[in-house]
Amino acid sequence: MSNYVRIGGLNVHRALRKVIEEDIAPGTGITANKAFEAIEALLKEFAPQNEALLRKRDAIQAQIDTFCLANKDKWDPSEYAAFLASIGYLVPEGPEFKVDTDRVDAEISVTPGPQLVVPVDNARYALNAANARWGSLLDAFYGTDAGPPETDGAEKGKGYNPARGAKVFELTHAFLDEHFPLASGAKYGDVKEFRLNGSALEVALKSNKTAALSSPEKFVGYNKGGAGLTSVVLRNNNLHVIIEIDANSEIGKGHAAGVSNVILESALTAICDMEDSVAAVDAEDKAHVYANWCGLMRGDLQEKFSKGGKTMVRKMNPDKTFTAPDGSKLVLPGRTVLLVRNVGLHLTNDFVTFAETNQPVPENIVDCFVAVLAGMHDLKKPDSAAKNSRAGSINIVRPKLHGPEEVAMVNRMFDRVEQLLGLAPNTVKIGVMDEERRTSANLKECIREVKSRCIFINTGFLDRTGDEIHTSFRLGPMLPKGDIKAAAWRLSYEDRNVDIGIATGLVGRAQIGKGMWAKPDMMKEMLEKKITEPKQGATTAWVPSPTAGTLHAIHYHMVDVLAVQKEIEAGGPRGTMSDLLTPPLVPAGKTLSKEVITHEMKDMVQVILGYVSRWIFLGVGCSKVPDINDVGLMEDRATLRISSQLLGNWLHFGLITEEELISTAKEMAKIVDRQNQGQAGYVSMAPDFSDNGFRCAIEMILNARDCPNGLTEGTLAKFRRAEKARLSGSKL
Numbered sequence: 001m002s003n004y005v006r007i008g009g010l011n012v013h014r015a016l017r018k019v020i021e022e023d024i025a026p027g028t029g030i031t032a033n034k035a036f037e038a039i040e041a042l043l044k045e046f047a048p049q050n051e052a053l054l055r056k057r058d059a060i061q062a063q064i065d066t067f068c069l070a071n072k073d074k075w076d077p078s079e080y081a082a083f084l085a086s087i088g089y090l091v092p093e094g095p096e097f098k099v100d101t102d103r104v105d106a107e108i109s110v111t112p113g114p115q116l117v118v119p120v121d122n123a124r125y126a127l128n129a130a131n132a133r134w135g136s137l138l139d140a141f142y143g144t145d146a147g148p149p150e151t152d153g154a155e156k157g158k159g160y161n162p163a164r165g166a167k168v169f170e171l172t173h174a175f176l177d178e179h180f181p182l183a184s185g186a187k188y189g190d191v192k193e194f195r196l197n198g199s200a201l202e203v204a205l206k207s208n209k210t211a212a213l214s215s216p217e218k219f220v221g222y223n224k225g226g227a228g229l230t231s232v233v234l235r236n237n238n239l240h241v242i243i244e245i246d247a248n249s250e251i252g253k254g255h256a257a258g259v260s261n262v263i264l265e266s267a268l269t270a271i272c273d274m275e276d277s278v279a280a281v282d283a284e285d286k287a288h289v290y291a292n293w294c295g296l297m298r299g300d301l302q303e304k305f306s307k308g309g310k311t312m313v314r315k316m317n318p319d320k321t322f323t324a325p326d327g328s329k330l331v332l333p334g335r336t337v338l339l340v341r342n343v344g345l346h347l348t349n350d351f352v353t354f355a356e357t358n359q360p361v362p363e364n365i366v367d368c369f370v371a372v373l374a375g376m377h378d379l380k381k382p383d384s385a386a387k388n389s390r391a392g393s394i395n396i397v398r399p400k401l402h403g404p405e406e407v408a409m410v411n412r413m414f415d416r417v418e419q420l421l422g423l424a425p426n427t428v429k430i431g432v433m434d435e436e437r438r439t440s441a442n443l444k445e446c447i448r449e450v451k452s453r454c455i456f457i458n459t460g461f462l463d464r465t466g467d468e469i470h471t472s473f474r475l476g477p478m479l480p481k482g483d484i485k486a487a488a489w490r491l492s493y494e495d496r497n498v499d500i501g502i503a504t505g506l507v508g509r510a511q512i513g514k515g516m517w518a519k520p521d522m523m524k525e526m527l528e529k530k531i532t533e534p535k536q537g538a539t540t541a542w543v544p545s546p547t548a549g550t551l552h553a554i555h556y557h558m559v560d561v562l563a564v565q566k567e568i569e570a571g572g573p574r575g576t577m578s579d580l581l582t583p584p585l586v587p588a589g590k591t592l593s594k595e596v597i598t599h600e601m602k603d604m605v606q607v608i609l610g611y612v613s614r615w616i617f618l619g620v621g622c623s624k625v626p627d628i629n630d631v632g633l634m635e636d637r638a639t640l641r642i643s644s645q646l647l648g649n650w651l652h653f654g655l656i657t658e659e660e661l662i663s664t665a666k667e668m669a670k671i672v673d674r675q676n677q678g679q680a681g682y683v684s685m686a687p688d689f690s691d692n693g694f695r696c697a698i699e700m701i702l703n704a705r706d707c708p709n710g711l712t713e714g715t716l717a718k719f720r721r722a723e724k725a726r727l728s729g730s731k732l
Contacts, residue, residue, distance in 0.1 A: 003283070004353070007036045010043070010361075011353045013283035016290075020370070024294045028376040030421060035373060038420040039352070042365050046413050047354075050345050050362045053406050058708060060438075061471070063087045068475040075475060077578055084441070084581070091404055091442050098505030099451040101429065103391045107337040108455050109509050111238045112539040112561040113268035114549040116336065117516065119622045120272040121280060121289045123303040126296060127314045128546055130335045132267040134242070134320070135550030137175065138251065141168040146523035146551055162254050169255060172262050176243075179236045179557045180218055186211035192256045194229050194245060196222065199325040201232060206256060221322035221330040233322050233330065236557050240265040240332060242320075267549035269511070269540065270336040271431075272296060274367055275343045275399055276463075276637040277622030279615050281717040282724070283351035286363075293340055294374035299386060319386055337395070338388050339431060339456070340375075342367035344400035347713055364398075365413065371396055372417050372428055379427070395455060397431035400463070400711070403438040404445040411450050431456030431511070434497050435463040435638075436709075437471050441580060443500045457506065458513030458540075459497045461485065465584075466641030469649055470710030472583035477653040478646055479584045480592070480600045487584040492575030498537040498565075499573045507565050516542040518634045520624055523551050534559040537568045544624075544634040597655055598664075603628050604643040605661070606668040608700070609685070611635045613672055613693040615716055616723050617683045626675045628668070640700060640712040648704020661701060669694055692719040692726070 004011040021032040030038075067083055084090045107113070118129035141147035148154050148167035155161060173188040182188070186205055193204040201219040203211050213219055213234075220240070221233030232243040247258030272293055274280065280289050295301030302315045317334040324330040348360040375394035381387050389395065396414075401407050414428045430450050432439070434457050439446050447454055468489060469478050484490060494514075501512040514533040517526045526548060533541040534555050539562075543549045568574075586592060610625040624632035625639075633639075650656045669685040676682045685694040696719035700712055707715070 006355060007033075008040045009355050010036065010040050011355050011358065012036065013351045015283040015287040016351045019287040019291050019294075020373075023291050024370065024374050027298070028373055028380070028421075030373060030376070035369075038417075039366060039369055041420065042369055042413065042416060043352070043354070043361050045416065046365050046409065047362050049409050050365065053402075053409060054346060054708070056405075057402055060087055060089055061709070064089070064471060065474050068472055072475050077582060081577065081581055089403075089438060089441070091445055093444055094448060096503070097448055097451060099447065099454050099509055100505075101426070101452060101454055101509045103393050103427070104429070104455055104509055105337045105389055105391045105393065105395075106238075107268040107333075108395070108511050110562075111268055112534060112556050113239060114266060114543045114552040114556070115511070115513060115540040116267045116270040116546070116549055117273055117277060117341075117542050118270055119277040120274055120292050120296075120340070121278045121285070121621070123292050123295070123301055124305055124314055126272055126292055127301060127303055127316060129267070129270040129272070130296060130338060131314075131317045132270065132546035132549050133265065133317070133333060133336045134263050135266040135546055135553075137172055137262045137264050137550060138165075138168055140523070140547050140550045141171050144523040144547060144551070145521070146527050147171065160250055165251060165254060169259075175554065175557075176241075176262070180234045180241070181214040182211040183214050184211055190256075194232050194243065194257055196229070199327075203257075219325060221324050221332075223322055231322065233332075237560055239553060239556055264550050264553045265332075266553045267336050267543065267546065269339060271339045271341050271397055273341045273622070273636075274371075275341045279619045279621040279716070279720060281720045282349070285619075286349065286351050286366075290370050290374065293371060294377065296338055297374045297388060298377045299381075299388075316386070333390075334386065335388070339395040339397050340371045341397040341399060341431075342371060343713075344398075344711070345406060346400065346708065346711055347717075368396065368410075368413060369417055369420075372421060372423075375428075376421065376423075379423075393427060393429045393455075395429045395431065397433060397456060399433045400436055400709075401432065401439055401446070402436050402709075403442050404449050407432060407439075407446045408449040411453070414453065426453045429453050429455040431458070433458055433460065433463075434493075435460045435467070437464070437467045440464065440493050440496070441577070443496065444504060447500070447504045447506075451504070454506070455510045456513060457497060457501050457510070458515065458542075459494055460515040460638065461490070462515075462638035462642045464493065465490070466638065466645045466710050468584065469642070469645040470704075470707075472585075473645070473649055473652065473705055473710075475583055476585045477592075477655055478649050479586055480596060481604075481642065481646065484584045488579040488582050489584060492577075492579035494536065495575035496573075496580060498568060499575060502537065502565055502569050503573075507562065507569075511540045512538055512565075514538040514541040516634065517544060517548060517552070519631065520544040520548060520634050521632050523548060527551055527554065531555040531558060534561045535564060537561065537565045539565075592655065597650065601647065601650070601656055601661070601664055602668060604647055605665050605697075605701075606671060607633070607635065608640055608643050608647075608697050609665065609668050609672045609694070610675065611639055612697045612700070612716070613676065613682070613685065616693040616696055616719050617691075618679070618681050619720065619724075628671065630675065637712055637716070640716075641710055644700045644704045644712060645710045647701045651701070652705055658702070662698065665689075665694070665698060692723040695719065 025032045116129045154164040176188045191203045223231040234241045242263040244261040246252040246260040249260040252258040252260035319334040320332045322330040347363040349363040350360040352361045378388045606628045614620045622636045625635045673684045
């Protein structure tokens with residue numbers, strides 16, 4: 001225990017003690033000693049409750065397993081629903097209510113727009129996310145497949161290609177024409193000058209005529225220079241667009257009006273993730289995670305990196321200042337509003353242990369306290385400073401909660417943290433992730449438990465499907481992933497999440513979200529498909545990069561989400577509980593072909609190995625992992641959960657054999673090795689297949705049936721710690 005120091009009734013790792021003493025506590029008004037006293041008080045109160053809730057999960061699952069075994073050949077939906085109610089899986093639905101959350105930032109409450117999720121252990125990525133509030137539409141079109149085809153001289157090349165730039169401007173002009181139309185049918189491609197006419201925006205056209213905006217109120221700000229306007233600020237659906245003008249710039253000199261850039265308000269919010277997208281398994285890892293979050297809350301996080309042979313420093317952007325049409329100052333936030341995601345109830349970490357038993361503590365309890373303590377730096381900033389939450393809140397996303405009872409415990413814990421730190425009630429807000437089946441089935445009652453602090457609900461296909469499979473694991477073989485996406489339960493799940501969010505009053509107070517676009521290199525396809533989410537009434541949806549945030553922002557100009565929500569509310573509930581509780585089983589009397597099974601097995605095993613190997617060898621919790629066709633997919637731990645559960649289910653019912661699984665894994669490992677060739681720190685799995693990465697992936701699949709809730713973090717952490725020990729030459 002040489003790395004630990006006894007503080008009260010706890011053994012605290014020196015890395016955690018140091019980051020709280022030297023980095024996080026100073027400036028909050030809370031001493032390090034008081035912080036550790038508070039952590040101990042929280043652990044004494046909530047660790048037993050946490051453990052009891054986990055044991056209840058196990059007990060409920062055991063009862064469901066027994067029911068599934070007894071009814072796998074005679075499953076009846078109504079009988080199943082009655083059974084779930086009898087064991088407390090389904091709880092009675094109470095009277096109608098509305099959330100009354102206050103002090104919510106407008107980016108969360110009333111302005112629909114994209115949301116980033118970023119691993120907070122990577123400072124550069126976290127800073128990129130914080131600065132993703134604004135993104136260049138020209139760059140997004142120029143550098144991705146959402147822009148013009150690379151034909152007829154419009155290739156990207158190494159430097160700026162004016163021919164491609166001209167085609168990019170055509171797309172950008174079309175965006176402006178659609179959402180900020182000029183009067184009398186004038187087009188932005190014909191503009192040769194932007195200028196003021198009193199307090200109104202006016203454009204001079206190449207025909208020497210002039211035109212105004214069809215909707216003059218969409219002009220909300222500008223900046224002027226010696227030669228005229230240097231920027232024009234427009235607003236649509238409460239999202240801002242900045243037209244930058246510099247006729248002397250490389251891009252502006254090729255545009256008739258000197259436009260050098262068109263900047264879109266892009267990712268309004270970002271989730272700084274301590275959970276599924278990080279590989280934090282011990283005290284040193286967690287101290288790094290906590291320090292980065294604190295730096296974001298102070299606003300002073302910086303990261304040095306090399307680019308093009310030059311050392312650069314990334315830091316948080318300042319606010320943007322303009323003049324409003326009436327002459328007053330217009331200040332637009334320079335950064336996204338940051339939320340932080342803690343880990344789930346099921347994880348423990350020995351960065352703190354109970355002194356009497358030396359048992360690791362529930363990690364989520366420490367996460368919660370440290371996240372709020374760090375957030376106090378933002379709360380204490382003067383109003384004139386660049387604050388993360390101008391409403392005075394600390395926003396915490398909570399994953400993998402099973403039903404109202406667990407949500408209620410987290411709410412009590414938030415109450416207690418506020419008391420210990422002297423914060424006003426409901427300063428700490430909660431985002432409830434609707435990614436576990438028991439939460440989906442009881443979503444209204446989950447929201448009721450946090451009705452005064454709820455600022456977010458969302459859906460997520462991968463984790464939710466993983467839990468769907470695990471809950472009904474013994475009932476029968478499940479459909480392939482592609483077919484599960486179109487299954488009745490999933491359609492009901494997506495609809496009910498929006499319906500219940502609207503019915504409980506989240507509109508105007510909280511986000512109703514949808515999941516991630518996982519193909520960061522396929523922006524054209526994203527533009528075509530991701531518009532379905534705002535059309536479904538979602539006020540936000542996850543994107544894998546700042547560039548994707550800029551392109552997804554286009555959808556929120558195209559769709560007035562708040563109007564869509566009113567239409568949904570008027571139409572009444574859509575998804576049914578009956579559909580929600582229908583597992584995605586292969587229909588009775590049907591079989592999957594060997595070709596389908598083999599293809600799906602190869603695909604899932606390859607993605608598992610691709611992700612696990614980077615997690616174990618490199619400590620990378622979220623990255624673009626090539627699939628079997630070398631298409632990069634943005635993956636986090638949810639990928640492992642769905643794929644390991646589906647493979648484990650097929651193994652259990654004999655659709656595949658363990659021999660076939662191991663043989664396929666060895667074949668796919670060679671592909672993964674090739675895809676990671678030259679990556680510093682990567683360990684090849686072939687030809688021995690005895691490394692920690694390969695062993696982790698196989699264990700995860702073979703243990704899928706009996707792993708609590710199908711969660712993979714315990715297996716990952718065990719093998720990552722073994723790999724870190726191997727690299728350091730120490731013993732576990």
